[in-house]
Amino acid sequence: MKKVGNKVIVIGSPGSGKSTFSKKLAKMLKLPLIHLDKEYWNSGWAQTPKEEWREKQEEFIKGDKWIIDGNYGSTMDIRLKEADTIVCFNLSRTICLFRAFKRYISNINKVRDDMAEGCKENFDFEFAKYIWDFPKSFGERNLKIINENSNKKIIIFKKRNDANNFIKSL
Numbered sequence: 413m414k415k416v417g418n419k420v421i422v423i424g425s426p427g428s429g430k431s432t433f434s435k436k437l438a439k440m441l442k443l444p445l446i447h448l449d450k451e452y453w454n455s456g457w458a459q460t461p462k463e464e465w466r467e468k469q470e471e472f473i474k475g476d477k478w479i480i481d482g483n484y485g486s487t488m489d490i491r492l493k494e495a496d497t498i499v500c501f502n503l504s505r506t507i508c509l510f511r512a513f514k515r516y517i518s519n520i521n522k523v524r525d526d527m528a529e530g531c532k533e534n535f536d537f538e539f540a541k542y543i544w545d546f547p548k549s550f551g552e553r554n555l556k557i558i559n560e561n562s563n564k565k566i567i568i569f570k571k572r573n574d575a576n577n578f579i580k581s582l
Contacts, residue, residue: 415565415567415578415581415582416437416441416497416499416565416567417495417496417497417564417565418443418476418477418478418496419473419477419478419494419495419496419497420437420443420478420479420480420495420496420497420498420499421479421480421488421491421492421495421497421498421499422434422437422479422480422481422482422499422500422501423482423483423488423498423499423500423501423554423557424483424500424501424502424503424551424554424569425501425503425505425508425543425546425547425550425551426508426512426539426542426543426546427507427508427509427510427511427512427513427515427543428501428502428503428507428508428511428569428572429501429503429511429569429572429575430481430482430501431447431449431481431524431526433499433501433569433575433579434447434479434481435526436579437479437499437579437582438479440579440582441479441582443477443478443479444475444477444478444479445478445479445481446472446478446479446480446481447481447482447526447527448480448481448482448483448484449482449526449527449528449531450526450527450528451468451472451528452465452482452484452528453527453528453531454528454530455528455529455530455531456530456531457531457534462486465484465486465487466487466490469487469490469491470490472491473490473491473493473494473495480495481526483550483554485550485553488557492557492561495561495564496564496565497564497565497566497567498557498558498561498564498565498566498567499567499568499569500554500555500558500566500567500568500569501569501575502551502554502555502568502569502570503569503570503571503572505543505544505546505547507572508543508546509540509543509544512535512539512540512543513535513540515533516533516534516535519533520533521533
């Protein structure tokens, strides 16, 4: 039995390891990878307008195979209607906060390959608060989404090693 399908969404807090996992999974399964942060943000951290963002999402899901990495709750419904697999990172906020800060330190003044051109790595109080509040603000919503989509393949990681072991098992 296949562990994941051909249309995979990867959700969870910033700093949880979504993008790293998605890159590894895409490489192993030879699936196209879409990083939502890279598609949503424009140079200088300018947001994509709401209608254009929804249209982009509709285009992303037209493919027969894909991995879409990122949350963006306002358009989650678009991705969910076509996804056959939901991967959810449900790590502690302390770990996510630490990992996001560590990522910032190692990428100061750089643009990561999973981010849009002109969006240098940043870390500020607002972002730290978003990560800290994620379990209550968005994590519960993610778990609700999973419960409402029990007909799909569901994979939940509560520890980073769970994700690494999953990749090794493929």
